[in-house]
Amino acid sequence: MIMHHFPVLLETATDLLLGNGGKLYVDCTVGAGGHTRRILEKNPQAYVIGIDRDPQALKLAEENLREFEGRFSLYHANFVHLDEVLLQEGVEQVDGFLFDLGMSMMQLKSARGFSFQRDEFLDMRMDPSDPITAYHVVNRYSQRDLERILREYGEEPYASRIARAIVLRRKEKPIETTGELVQIVLSVVPYRRGRIHPATRVFQAIRIEVNGELRNLKEALPKTLKFLRKGGRLVVISFHSLEDRIVKNFFKEHSHEIKPLTKKPITPSREEIEKNPPSRSAKLRAGEKV
Numbered sequence: 686m687i688m689h690h691f692p693v694l695l696e697t698a699t700d701l702l703l704g705n706g707g708k709l710y711v712d713c714t715v716g717a718g719g720h721t722r723r724i725l726e727k728n729p730q731a732y733v734i735g736i737d738r739d740p741q742a743l744k745l746a747e748e749n750l751r752e753f754e755g756r757f758s759l760y761h762a763n764f765v766h767l768d769e770v771l772l773q774e775g776v777e778q779v780d781g782f783l784f785d786l787g788m789s790m791m792q793l794k795s796a797r798g799f800s801f802q803r804d805e806f807l808d809m810r811m812d813p814s815d816p817i818t819a820y821h822v823v824n825r826y827s828q829r830d831l832e833r834i835l836r837e838y839g840e841e842p843y844a845s846r847i848a849r850a851i852v853l854r855r856k857e858k859p860i861e862t863t864g865e866l867v868q869i870v871l872s873v874v875p876y877r878r879g880r881i882h883p884a885t886r887v888f889q890a891i892r893i894e895v896n897g898e899l900r901n902l903k904e905a906l907p908k909t910l911k912f913l914r915k916g917g918r919l920v921v922i923s924f925h926s927l928e929d930r931i932v933k934n935f936f937k938e939h940s941h942e943i944k945p946l947t948k949k950p951i952t953p954s955r956e957e958i959e960k961n962p963p964s965r966s967a968k969l970r971a972g973e974k975v
């Protein structure tokens with residue numbers, strides 16, 4: 686398998702998912718196929734329906750899962766439409782759903798404007814057929830909306846300054862690239878050595894807005910309950926405190942339908958974080974349908 690992405694909490698997530706001895710699982714964020722591959726290896730009876738909104742990810746998954754042909758199907762879709770995908774598959778009940786949120790290493794390295802470390806067009810769409818790009822957000826949103834996004838999704842303490850600087854700059858000419866955006870951030874936020882780069886939160890916030898990440902998660906989680914059989918499992922790995930809050934509240938609000946298998950969220954070991962630093966913010970929560 687070509688490693689485009691190190692699957693996070695791989696053993697914990699797949700053990701929890703497969704712990705009910707089921708056969709049919711849905712990987713809602715199949716990515717490069719890392720978790721799906723492990724599911725298929727660990728349970729020779731398993732069949733996986735893999736969903737991803739990024740066609741490039743699906744190509745990788747296809748390559749990486751070739752040896753398991755006949756035991757998986759892949760769908761280009763937003764997981765918010767998981768009910769439609771399952772309808773197409775003719776499936777009414779499943780043994781488990783996995784969500785491994787956020788973006789993959791492959792996406793971060795692709796030339797789609799996800800990284801502030803290279804100068805690329807401000808795109809940031811996981812699905813290139815989606816209508817809104819980062820360019821649109823940066824150049825068309827009002828100062829007030831920009832500030833709100835930076836504050837809410839980026840938890841950015843300098844949200845107001847950055848939003849003002851963006852609006853001032855775009856009056857001169859449109860802001861087209863990641864490099865230009867980084868320069869604007871650096872012009873108003875001090876860069877302290879040893880701290881995270883000041884553009885980190887800004888990029889995260891804009892990416893969340895462009896891809897509607899929180900809205901999708903909030904809408905998709907309740908849909909899983911319609912398909913989970915009794916004893917079916919839901920495993921969610923999140924990378925952002927707002928995502929984790931959505932997952933936590935979901936389990937709380939539906940406690941009569943799904944009982945938590947994790948009292949507190951599970952986080953990666955020190956060893957895993959050393960091997961794969963982006964895993965450091967991961968939080969896993971899981972539950973079982975009652």
Ligand SMILES: C[S@@+](CC[C@H](N)C(=O)[O-])C[C@H]1O[C@@H](n2cnc3c(N)ncnc32)[C@H](O)[C@@H]1O
Binds near residue numbers: 789811
């Ligand atoms: C962290 S990666 C998953 C990596 C995968 N578990 C692996 O081991 O290779 C997250 C993936 O979720 C996809 N994704 C994010 N939001 C999505 C959504 N709403 N619908 C479908 N896929 C989504 C991204 O395109 C990305 O490929």
